[in-house]
Amino acid sequence: xxxxxxxxxxxxxxxxxxxxxxxxxxxxxxxxxxxxxxxxxxxxxxxxxxxxxxxxxxxxxxxxxxxxxxxxxxxxxxxxxxxxxxxxxxxxxxxxxxxxxxxxxxxxxxxxxxxxxxxxxxxxxxxxxxxxxxxxxxxxxxxxxxxxxxxxxxxxxxxxxxxxxxxxxxxxxxxxxxxxxxxxxxxxxxxxxxxxxxxxxxxxxxxxxxxxxxxxxxxxxxxxxxxxxxxxxxxxxxxxxxxxxxxxxxxxxxxxxxxxxxxxxxxxxxxxxxxxxxxxxxxxxxxxxxxxxxxxxxxxxxxxxxxxxxxxxxxxxxxxxx
Amino acid sequence: xxxxxxxxxxxxxxxxxxxxxxxxxxxxxxxxxxxxxxxxxxxxxxxxxxxxxxxxxxxxxxxxxxxxxxxxxxxxxxxxxxxxxxxxxxxxxxxxxxxxxxxxxxxxxxxxxxxxxxxxxxxxxxxxxxxxxxxxxxxxxxxxxxxxxxxxxxxxxxxxxxxxxxxxxxxxxxxxxxxxxxxxxxxxxxxxxxxxxxxxxxxxxxxxxxxxxxxxxxxxxxxxxxxxxxxxxxxxxxxxxxxxxxxxxxxxxxxxxxxxxxxxxxxxxxxxxxxxxxxx
Numbered sequence: 001x002x003x004x005x006x007x008x009x010x011x012x013x014x015x016x017x018x019x020x021x022x023x024x025x026x027x028x029x030x031x032x033x034x035x036x037x038x039x040x041x042x043x044x045x046x047x048x049x050x051x052x053x054x055x056x057x058x059x060x061x062x063x064x065x066x067x068x069x070x071x072x073x074x075x076x077x078x079x080x081x082x083x084x085x086x087x088x089x090x091x092x093x094x095x096x097x098x099x100x101x102x103x104x105x106x107x108x109x110x111x112x113x114x115x116x117x118x119x120x121x122x123x124x125x126x127x128x129x130x131x132x133x134x135x136x137x138x139x140x141x142x143x144x145x146x147x148x149x150x151x152x153x154x155x156x157x158x159x160x161x162x163x164x165x166x167x168x169x170x171x172x173x174x175x176x177x178x179x180x181x182x183x184x185x186x187x188x189x190x191x192x193x194x195x196x197x198x199x200x201x202x203x204x205x206x207x208x209x210x211x212x213x214x215x216x217x218x219x220x221x222x223x224x225x226x227x228x229x230x231x232x233x234x235x236x237x238x239x240x241x242x243x244x245x246x247x248x249x250x251x252x253x254x255x256x257x258x259x260x261x262x263x264x265x266x267x268x269x270x271x272x273x274x275x276x277x278x279x280x281x282x283x284x285x286x287x288x289x290x291x292x293x294x295x296x297x298x299x300x301x302x303x304x305x306x307x308x309x310x311x312x313x314x315x316x317x318x319x320x321x322x
Numbered sequence: 323x324x325x326x327x328x329x330x331x332x333x334x335x336x337x338x339x340x341x342x343x344x345x346x347x348x349x350x351x352x353x354x355x356x357x358x359x360x361x362x363x364x365x366x367x368x369x370x371x372x373x374x375x376x377x378x379x380x381x382x383x384x385x386x387x388x389x390x391x392x393x394x395x396x397x398x399x400x401x402x403x404x405x406x407x408x409x410x411x412x413x414x415x416x417x418x419x420x421x422x423x424x425x426x427x428x429x430x431x432x433x434x435x436x437x438x439x440x441x442x443x444x445x446x447x448x449x450x451x452x453x454x455x456x457x458x459x460x461x462x463x464x465x466x467x468x469x470x471x472x473x474x475x476x477x478x479x480x481x482x483x484x485x486x487x488x489x490x491x492x493x494x495x496x497x498x499x500x501x502x503x504x505x506x507x508x509x510x511x512x513x514x515x516x517x518x519x520x521x522x523x524x525x526x527x528x529x530x531x532x533x534x535x536x537x538x539x540x541x542x543x544x545x546x547x548x549x550x551x552x553x554x555x556x557x558x559x560x561x562x563x564x565x566x567x568x569x570x571x572x573x574x575x576x577x578x579x580x581x582x583x584x585x586x587x588x589x590x591x592x593x594x595x596x597x598x599x600x601x602x
Contacts (some may be wrong), residue, residue: 030423031425033419033423033504034419034420034422034423034425034428035419035425037415037416037418037419037423038415038416038419038420038431040411040412040415040416041412041413041415041416041475041479042416042431044412044471044472044475045434045435045438045472045475045476047472048450048453048468048469048471048472049438049441049446049472049476050434050438051449052445052446052449052450052453053441053445053446053449055449055452055453056445056446056448056449059448059449069452069455117346120339120342120343120346123331123339124339124343128343131347132343132346132347135346135347135350135351136350137581137584137585138350138351138354138581139349139350139351139353139354140584141577141580141581141583141584142353142354142577142580142581143529143532143533143552143576143577143580144533144535145533145535145552145555145576146357146555146573146576146577147353149555149569149570149573150353150354150356150357150570150573151353153356153357153360153566153569153570154353154356156564156566159367159368159370159566161356161370164370195349195350195353199350252440255442256442256443256444258443258444258535258536259535259536263535277444278442278444281444281445281448282444282447282536285447285448286451286540291448291452294448295445295448298442298444298445298448299445301442301444301445302441302442302445305440305441305442306437306440308440309436309437309440312436312440313433313436313437316436
């Protein structure tokens with residue numbers, strides 16, 4: 001508790017006499033100092049994040065296209081954009097399943113693999129733990145853009161190594177274009193996202209695992225609890241907070257997957273079957289110049305993420321004192 | 323010896339673990355390995371071999387000269403460094419404010435910082451495109467830096483807040499007792515102790531700016547001379563065939579600095595912050 005007590009600023013030099021005037025000056029400085037320190041950062045956040053958020057909402061209520069951008073005129077059309085989004089077959093048949101379904105799969109896979117790797121790491125000796133965690137760091141460090149290009153290259157239809165291996169093994173006669181089918185397209189996105197995302201889970205869960213009291217696990221083992229039992233009855237309850245944070249963070253990230261879809265062949269709007277909310281908003285705005293319609297989609301995505309964020313903030317608030 | 327079990331592992335468990343480690347190493351390292359092999363192979367894209375069939379540095383040479391990556395790398399470095407300097411300064415000041423002072427509105431500001439981190443970039447890109455356009459900063463690196471500072475700031479404040487809070491208040495009080503002003507205390511006590519956190523935060527902002535794709539693509543448009551590495555890569559996708567050797571060489575050039583920084587952050591975060599500063 002003591003570390004979060006306020007630190008009162010000392011009197012400025014020259015006003016050390018404990019006169020009433022000096023005192024008032026000092027408390028004024030102490031009161032305004034936090035705001036002076038915050039001011040530059042706050043200005044940036046308000047001008048570049050909060051104001052744009054307000055504006056994207058305002059755009060979503062307008063017919064906002066290239067003419068309006070150039071002339072600066074506003075053509076309000078109420079909730080027309082939202083009606084169009086919510087009644088579009090594209091949304092319900094393609095975009096929402098691609099966004100929510102994918103996020104659900106990706107979060108499950110990322111958290112399951114990350115946790116399994118954390119348990120594996122905890123059971124390894126020092127040497128192998130260093131080797132494996134270095135490899136994990138390499139996967140984590142790979143930028144999303146280059147990582148996506150590498151996966152595209154691996155699965156390339158004509159010369160990709162994946163098709164080559166399948167053909168060498170005699171599993172298929174001709175090269176397959178994995179990017180045209182919606183399911184195989186998203187399978188590759190899934191591989192890409194899990195590869196990039198599980199290291200965070202593994203490292204975080206490992207840190208939590210190492211903090212579980214050894215005595216608890218030993219006692220359970222002596223009492224005859226098997227490995228699964230020990231995992232689900234001791235480790236999972238002990239790490240509830242860690243899992244909550246890891247799951248929510250992964251959910252937020254996997255909802256707004258953009259470059260991993262956009263850069264794939266057909267991902268930038270030419271293949272309408274593989275659009276997700278983020279890409280759809282972007283291609284409607286910058287591809288079709290329908291900025292108002294795109295804004296409405298973006299607002300939908302933001303609202304969904306905000307709902308998840310509320311859960312996240314609650315978890316954080318429970319965990320540590322702000 | 324296992325950390326989660328007191329018994330000696332059986333042979334089957336040992337073998338299972340070995341298999342798991344091998345599979346995991348393959349899954350984590352294969353993309354990076356394949357990227358390197360293709361970058362170093364003169365015959366990349368012509369045949370498939372798991373070692374460079376004809377080892378060469380030609381792809382790198384091509385990328386750095388005709389490919390224009392010398393310019394893209396310089397642009398990215400300029401943008402990332404400017405982002406790091408500005409966002410680190412702003413984040414440090416704000417972090418000191420929220421970690422060291424109690425004032426009305428503090429909790430609201432912390433919540434705002436937490437929430438804006440979750441805002442999808444796709445929602446910000448439309449209004450920010452219009453805003454940057456109005457400022458006539460489209461197709462300039464400055465416009466990109468301004469946006470990246472905002473993107474890096476919330477995380478920086480959040481992270482540095484922890485580092486500042488970890489510095490014992492006793493150290494600050496000792497400085498005051500020795501007659502230091504707030505400014506002097508900040509420079510001589512707080513700043514040196516928060517420096518490791520500042521390094522970690524800076525590296526994260528560097529990586530954010532270096533990897534960012536959506537805003538670079540939208541704000542730079544057709545200004546090829548201003549391209550950063552993340553969008554420079556697209557220039558190797560030909561209409562008829564992709565130059566995979568060149569793409570992989572360029573990808574390697576982009577990835578290496580990020581990997582180096584990741585290793586640096588790990589060490590920094592592991593070392594104790596103010597170990598031994600307060601006894602008892």
